[in-house]
Amino acid sequence: MRFCLLLAGVTAFAQQLNFxxxxxxxxxxxxPCFLAEYEGELYYLGIQQDITSDFHPPQLKHxxxxxxxxxAGPRVCGGIPLKPLSISVIKEVNLACNTLLPAEPGIEAPPAARGAGPATHPLDISSAKPKELTGPQEFTILYSFNDDFLxxxxxxVVNEAIDxxxxxxxxxxKVTGYRESTVLSNGTRLVEKDAIAEKRAENIAALLRGSGVSGVSISSKDEPExxxxARRVAVVVTP
Known part of the structure; x- marks a missing residue:
C-alpha cells in the first residue's frame, strides 16, 4: 500500500494541467503572489515584478x-508550483474573479530580482554575449492565447530580427503568423479567433518595415499542434 501511495505521488509530478x-x-x-484554484487545489503562478520579468501577472475581474x-518541490506561497508555465488573461470581464487573500505567518513570497513598480533600475538582460548568427535564421515571437499584444x-526578438x-x-x-487551439484538462477545446494569425503577422511585418527592413512577405496558418x-509568429530572415 505504501508503495502504491508513493507511486501515485510521483506520477502527480510532471502532470500537464490546462485549465x-x-x-x-x-x-x-x-x-503579491498570484495563484489559481483547480479541482480544489491551489497552484502557484508567480509574483508581481516589473515589465522585464518573464512572468506577467493575471488581472482580477478576468x-x-x-x-x-x-x-516537484515544496509549495510556493501556498500553492503547488507549475514549471514550465504559461498564462493568458481572458479578455471577457468576470466580476467573480476578485479573491484577495491576506498575508499569513509562514507563507512567504519567493525572492524577487526586484520588487513591483516602475523599472527605475531594470534588470540587466545584456550580460550574456549573443552568438554570431550566419545564414538563414528563424526568430520566434510568442503570444498569449487569443492575443496579438507584443x-x-x-x-x-523582433529587434534581433531587425538587426x-x-x-x-x-x-x-518571411513573416508567418500562427493560430492554435488548446485542449483543457477537462477535455474542452479552446480555439483562437479566426483572424488572429493574420493580425499577429501584420503587426510584426509593420514593425520590420517601419525599421527599414525590405523584402518582407506575410502568410498565416492554423497550427495543428x-x-x-504554437501561438507564435515566425520570422525567417535569409541573407
Whole structure:
C-alpha cells in the first residue's frame, strides 16, 4: 500500500494541467503572489515584478488560462508550483474573479530580482554575449492565447530580427503568423479567433518595415499542434 501511495505521488509530478480559472492574489510581506484554484487545489503562478520579468501577472475581474506542468518541490506561497508555465488573461470581464487573500505567518513570497513598480533600475538582460548568427535564421515571437499584444520578450526578438536583417542585407524576410487551439484538462477545446494569425503577422511585418527592413512577405496558418509554443509568429530572415 505504501508503495502504491508513493507511486501515485510521483506520477502527480510532471502532470500537464490546462485549465481556466479566476486568479487569486495572496498578500505577503514583500510582493503579491498570484495563484489559481483547480479541482480544489491551489497552484502557484508567480509574483508581481516589473515589465522585464518573464512572468506577467493575471488581472482580477478576468479569468486566466493556465498551461503548466506540475513541478516537484515544496509549495510556493501556498500553492503547488507549475514549471514550465504559461498564462493568458481572458479578455471577457468576470466580476467573480476578485479573491484577495491576506498575508499569513509562514507563507512567504519567493525572492524577487526586484520588487513591483516602475523599472527605475531594470534588470540587466545584456550580460550574456549573443552568438554570431550566419545564414538563414528563424526568430520566434510568442503570444498569449487569443492575443496579438507584443510583450517585452517578444519585442526583444523582433529587434534581433531587425538587426540581423539589416546587418546581412537580407534578400527575403518571411513573416508567418500562427493560430492554435488548446485542449483543457477537462477535455474542452479552446480555439483562437479566426483572424488572429493574420493580425499577429501584420503587426510584426509593420514593425520590420517601419525599421527599414525590405523584402518582407506575410502568410498565416492554423497550427495543428496545441500549446503556448504554437501561438507564435515566425520570422525567417535569409541573407
Amino acid at each position: 481556466v480559472a479566476c486568479p487569486v492574489v495572496r498578500d505577503t510581506k514583500t510582493v 479569468e486566466v488560462l493556465v498551461e503548466g506542468t506540475v513541478a 510583450e517585452y520578450a517578444g519585442n526583444r 540581423y536583417a539589416k546587418r546581412t542585407g537580407a534578400s527575403s524576410v 496545441s500549446g503556448p509554443a
